[in-house]
């Protein structure tokens with residue numbers, strides 16, 4: 001049996017190109033005791049994967065050249081040498097970017113696909129949902145009645161962060177996104193105001209959308225967005241530094257935020273986080289999110305690209321913003 005995998009063929013400098021990736025056919029090895037063979041159905045592409053394409057030390061090791069990329073995926077167990085997994089189990093795991101994955105059963109989690117569709121475990125019930133929750137509940141703890149600003153508001157994490165803020169009692173939630181149709185979408189999610197960050201300086205648009213200032217900023221973007229938020233934050237305001245996608249492909253250091261010194265007088269808290277360090281909050285998160293989903297109080301959308309061979313295009317599209325909600329690849 002052969003598996004198809006996407007390998008990293010070369011390391012991008014600046015924006016990745018299709019020829020940084022290669023589709024490779026490899027034989028599927030025989031299963032060892034404790035392993036399972038999973039037929040991947042859907043895989044996730046995520047912004048953090050851009051950082052892993054650089055050969056630098058970080059919180060996750062870099063992808064290796066001429067080896068498959070990896071990342072979250074859901075699929076069906078089609079062979080098992082583990083007493084803990086049965087053929088037919090639908091599991092989530094981290095061996096994406098391939099159609100067939102051999103891995104230890106212990107690195108898979110069986111999904112309850114009656115409770116939610118399998119893809120929800122890559123979105124609201126997966127990394128993006130937990131990231132949004134951790135950022136708002138733990139990192140930049142939001143209180144009822146506060147004003148919250150979320151960038152990347154039409155994306156997987158941002159769309160959930162804004163909705164969670166409303167559900168937890170924010171008085172006003174403002175979002176930014178990269179096109180008029182995304183702005184409409186964000187308003188439709190229940191954000192009180194939204195703007196297209198291409199229209200004019202973010203600082204001006206944020207001032208219009210939140211004339212009385214903000215208490216919490218959920219930062220997915222960095223750069224000019226972060227600078228605008230620092231200006232708009234009240235004394236004792238909080239920032240969850242979740243991502244800085246505006247600079248993931250930069251080849252030069254980005255100048256903004258140029259107003260960081262304001263954080264002193266305003267006594268701001270700017271706190272970075274990596275969601276995988278907050279697994280202890282997962283049980284509380286799952287309980288709350290599952291309830292919201294059951295009650296239809298959280299909306300989530302997916303942009304699905306068909307075919308493993310198109311996974312690099314899906315990833316490049318994600319960096320350019322062609323996704324609404326979670327970007328996924330149907331393997």
Ligand code: NDP
Nearest residue numbers: 047155156157177178220242243244245246273274275321
């Ligand atoms: P998204 O679904 O939000 O997709 C990425 C989006 O980024 C695009 O759709 C695009 O939307 C936007 N974007 C791209 N370039 C720019 C730019 N220059 N300025 C503003 N927006 C831009 O991805 P995720 O929800 O998966 O991730 C959102 C952020 O959260 C990322 O920064 C990611 O790295 C971070 N993250 C952090 C985690 C953590 O543990 N700290 C865990 C998971 C994600 P648009 O069209 O609106 O520009």
